[in-house]
Structures are given as structure tokens and as C-alpha cells.
Amino acid sequence: MAEKFPHIEVVAVPQYLADQSDPDQHRHVFAYTITVTNTGGTPAQLIARHWIITDADGKVEEVRGLGVVGHQPLLQPGERFQYTSGCVLTTPIGSMRGSYRLVTETGEPFLADIPAFTLAAPRILH
Numbered sequence: 001m002a003e004k005f006p007h008i009e010v011v012a013v014p015q016y017l018a019d020q021s022d023p024d025q026h027r028h029v030f031a032y033t034i035t036v037t038n039t040g041g042t043p044a045q046l047i048a049r050h051w052i053i054t055d056a057d058g059k060v061e062e063v064r065g066l067g068v069v070g071h072q073p074l075l076q077p078g079e080r081f082q083y084t085s086g087c088v089l090t091t092p093i094g095s096m097r098g099s100y101r102l103v104t105e106t107g108e109p110f111l112a113d114i115p116a117f118t119l120a121a122p123r124i125l126h
Contacts, residue, residue, distance in 0.1 A: 006038050006039075006040035006041070006042040006043070006044040006075070006077070006102070006104065007038070007039045007040035008036060008037070008038060008039070008040070008044065008075075008100070008102065008112035009036070009037045009039050010034065010035070010036050010037075010100070010112060010113070010114045010115065011034070011035045011037075012032050012033070012034050012096070012114065012115070012117040013032065013033045013035075014030055014031070014032040014096075014117055014118065014119050014120075015030065015031045015032070015033075016028070016029075016030055016119070016120065016121045016122060017029040017030065017031055017086070018121075018122070021121070023092065023121070026090040026091070027088060027090070028088065028089045028090070028091065028092050028119075028121055029086060029087075029088050030086055030087055030088075030089065030094075030119045031084055031085070031086040032084070032085060032086065032087075032096065032117070032119075033082060033083070033084045034068070034082065034083055034084075034085070034114075035080055035081075035082045036068075036073070036075065036080060036081045036082075036100065036112075037075075037078075037079070037080040038075035038076065038077055038078065038079055038080070039078075040077060041077045042077065042104055042105065043074060043075065043076050043077065043104070043105045044074075044075055044102045044103065044104055044105075044110075045072055045073065045074040045075070045102060045103050046067065046068060046071075046072055046073050046075070046081070046100050046101075046102050047066065047067070047072055047100075047101045047102060047103055047109075048064065048065065048066050048067065048100070048101040049063070049064065049065055049066075049067070049068055049098065049099075049100055049101075050062070050063070050064050050098045050099050050100075050101070051063040051064075051096055051097075051098040051114075052096070052097050052098050053087055053089075053094065053095075053096050054094055054095050054096075055089045055090060055091040055093075055094040056089075056091035056092070056093045056094060057090070057091055059090070068081075068083050068085070068100075069083045069084075069085055071083070087119070089119060092120065092121035092124050093118070093119065093120045093121065093124050094118075094119045094120075095116050095117065095118050095119060096114075096116065096117055096119060097113075097114055097115065097116035097117070098113075098114040099111045099112060099113050099114055100112045100114065
């Protein structure tokens with residue numbers, strides 16, 4: 001018998017974009033590449049995202065929307081979807097975390113956590 005919900009693995013790789021940032025104007029631009037992998041045995045479609053973005057001053061911004069970068073990928077068992085997006089912070093360090101809303105092939109919704117990751121300008125953290 002197949003599991004009720006697929007196993008979804010989310011890996012984030014952040015990058016500071018110095019050429020688009022202006023620290024004197026409190027503008028710090030980050031890109032992040034996300035890889036979403038269906039490590040289970042049941043197909044699932046990524047329907048929506050929910051991000052919680054926190055800067056070093058404790059300011060929190062929540063972002064919700066359909067799909068990711070204009071896509072709602074259907075992930076078969078073993079498949080992965082990778083995309084790159086970005087955000088702008090007023091501080092040189094911050095963090096992101098969140099969740100994806102997915103649906104199984106039988107229409108059952110479930111959430112996959114996006115583990116917290118750090119956004120940091122070079123030489124900010126040791």
C-alpha cells in the first residue's frame with residue numbers, strides 16, 4: 001500500500017548579490033536556489049508557497065502566493081524541481097523559512113516545511 005502523503009525534501013542555497021546591493025542605502029539583495037525533491041512513492045503537485053522572511057532588526061515579512069516562479073510543478077516519485085528567486089533586506093543578515101502547500105494525485109492537500117536558512121552578506125558571519 002502506498003503512503004498517504006509523499007515525502008518532500010526542500011534544500012535552499014542562498015547567495016548574496018553584491019552587484020545589486022547598496023549597503024549605504026540599506027539595500028541587501030539575496031538570491032536563493034531551492035531544490036524540491038519528491039523522495040516518496042506518491043506523485044504530488046506544488047500548489048502554493050508561504051515564506052516568512054525576518055531581517056536582523058526582527059522585522060518580519062510574510063509572502064504567500066500560488067506556485068513558485070510561475071510554476072506549479074507535478075513531482076513524480078524521485079523527481080525534483082529547482083528554481084531561483086530572491087529577496088531584498090534592509091539589513092545584511094536575515095533568515096527565511098516557510099512551507100509549500102502540495103496536493104496528492106488523489107486531491108489530498110498537505111504541507112511540506114521549508115527549513116530555515118540564513119541570508120548573510122560576506123564577512124558578516126564567521
